[in-house]
Amino acid sequence: MKTPPVNPKVIATLPVFLSVCLAALLIRHFHLTQEAIPLVLGIIAGGLVDLDNRLTGRLKNLFFTLLAFSISSISVKLTYGQPVTFAATMTLLAFLFTVLGTVGLRYRTISFGTLAVAVYTTLSHHPGENWYTSTLMILIGTSMYSVLAVLCHIVFPHRPVQENMANAYAALGDYLDAKAGFFDPDEVGQFEQQQIRLAMSNHKLIAVFNLCRSALFYRMRGQHRHPRTSRMLRYYFAAQDIHERASSSHIQYQDMVEKLKNSDLIYRYQRLLELQAQACRNIAASLRDNEPYVYDERLARANKGLKQSIEYYAATHPGGVDVHALQRLAANLRGVNYQLSHLESGLDQEHDSEATRIANTETSGLANIIRSIRSQLTLESAIFRHAVRMAIITLVCCAIVEGFNLSLGYWIWLTALFVCQPNYSATQSRLKQRIVGTVLGVFVGSLLPYFTPSLETKLIVVVLATTLFYFFRTNKYSFSTFFITIQALTSFSIAGMDTAAALPWRVVDTIIGCALAWAAVSYLWPDWHYLALNQTGAKAIKSEAGYLRSILKQLENGKIDDVGYRSSRRKAHESAAALSSTVSDMSSEPDKYGSKLQTGFSLLKINYSMMGYISALGAYRSQMKQSEDDAGFLDLFFAAAYSLTDLLETADIPDEEAFRQEYETLQHQLEQLQELAADGHNEQSSVLWQQLVMMANLLKPSREAIQQAEAQA
Structure with a gap:
């Protein structure tokens, strides 16, 4: 009916x-x-x-x-x-x-x-x-x-779930619009404001995603799964994949926009993101009107034009922006296009598949309820x-x-x-x-x-x-x-x-x-009096470490969007959203929070930059290839990556000597990785090394920001 x-x-x-x-x-x-x-x-x-x-x-x-x-x-x-x-x-x-x-x-x-x-x-x-x-x-x-x-x-058995999903895609459209702002050549000097806008958009998006997850979880607890529920589940996972790809950072946006501001290439990135944002809003409208979503072919043409523009730029600007980074960014947006174009034609997975389960975040059992209440006293x-x-x-x-x-x-x-x-x-x-x-x-x-x-x-x-x-x-x-x-x-x-x-x-x-x-x-x-900016920031960074650890395991063993991976990704984004909420509350009362406000903005920018670099690795999972020729590089890469993860998890521990020693070890590993990546002339090695370097560059700033927040607490 x-x-x-x-x-x-x-x-x-x-x-x-x-x-x-x-x-x-x-x-x-x-x-x-x-x-x-x-x-x-x-x-x-x-x-x-x-x-x-x-x-x-x-x-x-x-x-x-x-x-x-x-x-x-x-x-x-x-x-x-x-x-x-x-x-x-x-x-x-x-x-x-x-x-x-x-x-x-x-x-x-x-x-x-x-x-x-x-x-x-x-x-x-x-x-x-x-x-x-x-x-x-x-x-x-x-x-x-x-x-x-x-x-x-x-x-109307499915309208609430469908409406939640429509709200999610509408919020996802706003998030993509905020990300498109990073590619606006007329806003080169507004990079900090764009980061904050993206963080606030992400905060709203995660709140809506959580409502979707809860609605789907309650509908899926029975033995029988209605076809409409399966369809909404497919929409939900597609939205999460789009979000991960849109969260990814493959390049230093500020430098890229500065170098490309007189090229049509930057406008093509911006236009494709804006078209994808509009597509998400169209999906929301189709859900509210109970009509099937029709993929806009302009997305395919925009993607083709972006590819041709990258090829032309590579041929005419040999010393310009890293072409491989531009291609990876385009490939990521192509992945968003794929999700949008296959939204209605995707095949449902098996009901008992790990990839179709949703984590249970509801406290159940008397002992667990008592424990939960006691922890809040x-x-x-x-x-x-x-x-x-x-x-x-x-x-x-x-x-x-x-x-x-x-x-x-x-x-x-x-x-x-x-x-x-x-x-x-x-x-x-x-x-x-x-x-x-x-x-x-x-x-x-x-x-x-x-x-x-x-x-x-x-x-x-x-x-x-x-x-x-x-x-x-x-x-x-x-x-x-x-x-x-x-x-x-x-x-x-x-x-x-x-x-x-x-x-x-x-x-x-x-x-x-x-x-x-x-x-x-x-x-x-x-x-x-109780605003624990240092604790909120530290929790956000530790959650990112858990997300990165889940990605590394999948890079080693193969991509699978199981419930464990999705839970670690969700926790990282929820912690980032909690930090955004904290900073938002602070900014509404500047007289009361005083100097804490600037520290909050610094933590927020660092957190979302780190999230972008980690998400880029998450989006790269499906492209990861293991071969004997890359064995030496990959062994060292995973060793360095897990070392970086350990440093993220201990970002709030005031042991400067231990941090200094582990950080120097990580820098040495990165130097070795750079040599192996250059010798191998392998794009995959270059991608993995570059993402790791960008994350490592944020270790000291994140630690300093947390320490500053602790000093102001």
């Missing part, structure tokens, strides 16, 4: 829309005006914890969700009205559930929803009702949403600091509400829960949007009573506002806050509460909640 080209956000919003419509019908038919608030809040909570998964995985998530929601809501009902016990219980829940989020995405998502349910239960409490009424309504609302989400999954962990902040915020909110006897004061807690994020920059961005959205929502909400005189019209507003809140919640937070404010005020009106009196308190409580969130991230173990 062909899935219609429907906006994926509309598909994702369907379960919320349908479940709120069903809730509205139940409220109207059975006159459940008092139960309206917890019923709709239960639907919202179900939407907040919804995770894409196969059918059995969704049912498993639902079981854990209902269990966690029950514990949270019942804890509120049993302690509400006992200020000390209630505050202590909620504080403990806030800490425990936030820390539980360290285990994995599923636990983190359910934990956040569970805390939201605690606040929802508090806000929907009505004097005189049975103790179980709110809890039951919240669980019914969550179950309604989950059942309809499963039905939508059955109708230190102030050096951002998640632990966030958990302590959330516990303190919860305690302060409870004290404010009880101390001033605020009837709807727990809006303060709700605001702080949604606004307070693990880092300062994200919190600051959210609190501004929250205040703006709330103020506008209150203004519009104050006018709604004139247009919604009946229960039916109020229910229509609840349906629309809840649906639009969910639609905008991931990309327009101010919009989502605006609509959820309207939804809350209308729901209170349905329940018979005085909304006019609640309007100013909604704004005041929002401002107080935002202020608490801001104070928490600013004064309770702020990020800039």
Whole structure:
């Protein structure tokens, strides 16, 4: 069955829309005006914890969700009205559930929803009702949403994975565009900015790749693999191969552009990369429209023109840029073309093949979960600091509400829960949007009573506002806050509460909640006191060493994209992305980070240069040839390469004498390799030697940058 080209956000919003419509019908038919608030809040909570998964995985998530929601809501009902016990219980829940989020995405998502349910239960409490009424309504609302989400999954089973893949190719297109900037002769003096732009593009790309990997992993856990899943798996591996080739560095770009700036050759490289970037965006569009991708023949013509231009340059500039390096660069781009042209015609590999497996990064088993949580119980962990902040915020909110006897004061807690994020920059961005959205929502909400005189019209507003809140919640937070404010005020009106009196308190409580969130991230173990730039940089370089070691093993034994190789490559890129994120956070707060900022940029540039040289060897695996004539060179090459890997792994160890001795040994090996490469007149030897030399040249700068970061820590 062909899935219609429907906006994926509309598909994702369907379960919320349908479940709120069903809730509205139940409220109207059975006159459940008092139960309206917890019923709709239960639907919202179900939407907040919804995770894409196969059918059995969704049912498993639902079981854990209902269990966690029950514990949270019942804890509120049993302690509400006992200020000390209630505050202590909620504080403990806030800490425990936030820390539980360290285990994995599923636990983190359910934990956040569970805390939201605690606040929802508090806000929907009505004097005189049975103790179980709110809890039951919240669980019914969550179950309604989950059942309809499963039905939508059955109708559109592959759209979430396909949308993730479309996002990956769109991000890959942006990355290729950033790489094309290296070949712009008019931007010769902007090389440093281009490196930073590429690093930030890579950070976004790795985040999207991780979402794709998770989605595919959950879909592949069963015995049967759907043909659509196999197709998306092929797209995923093709994207990874393109990324590795695009990450490769075969030449010093700055020198090359300077020498070729008056030649058409540099423009041909740039144009081919830009065409490939556009091809990736075309793939994203075809996935979203559910149409097969059609390869653009302009790519083949551009590749042919580049080849001819290289041949002409070689004939007319015998003393110019290294022609072999230009040819390797062109061959790498030709490999990207190959992946793009064979995307739809590739043959699926065997289901149990090592090359089609995806690494499991989810923590499972009680012992492993406990070990994972225990490892985070230190102030050096951002998640632990966030958990302590959330516990303190919860305690302060409870004290404010009880101390001033605020009837709807727990809006303060709700605001702080949604606004307070693990880092300062994200919190600051959210609190501004929250205040703006709330103020506008209150203004519009104050006018709604004139247009919604009946229960039916109020229910229509609840349906629309809840649906639009969910639609905008991931990309327009101010919009989502605006609509959820309207939804809350209308729901209170349905329940018979005085909304006019609640309007100013909604704004005041929002401002107080935002202020608490801001104070928490600013004064309770702020990020800039724990920003371990030296540790993040060292981890990135050590991950690169693991990636290089995996490549060397494959150069020795033959190329195979097994799960071990892909995992080492992924870890290297994730560590590089973490460094990019750290530097990005620093650059948003230059006054707080001071001199650390320049060191961060230096580490970032070195890291991505090293990643480029290593990736070039990874892309070269399929061309590697072993012969008796090259045996002497290869023996020495692998010895030198593993020595370099050892030096990368110990880049943060302050033993200068040991480093100096090993570095001198490596330089001696490289000199011998250069002689063997020159004597053999072998292009392969030249390639391997050159990549090793470029990596070795970054050893001292990387070590110095880490030491400088340690001195500033």
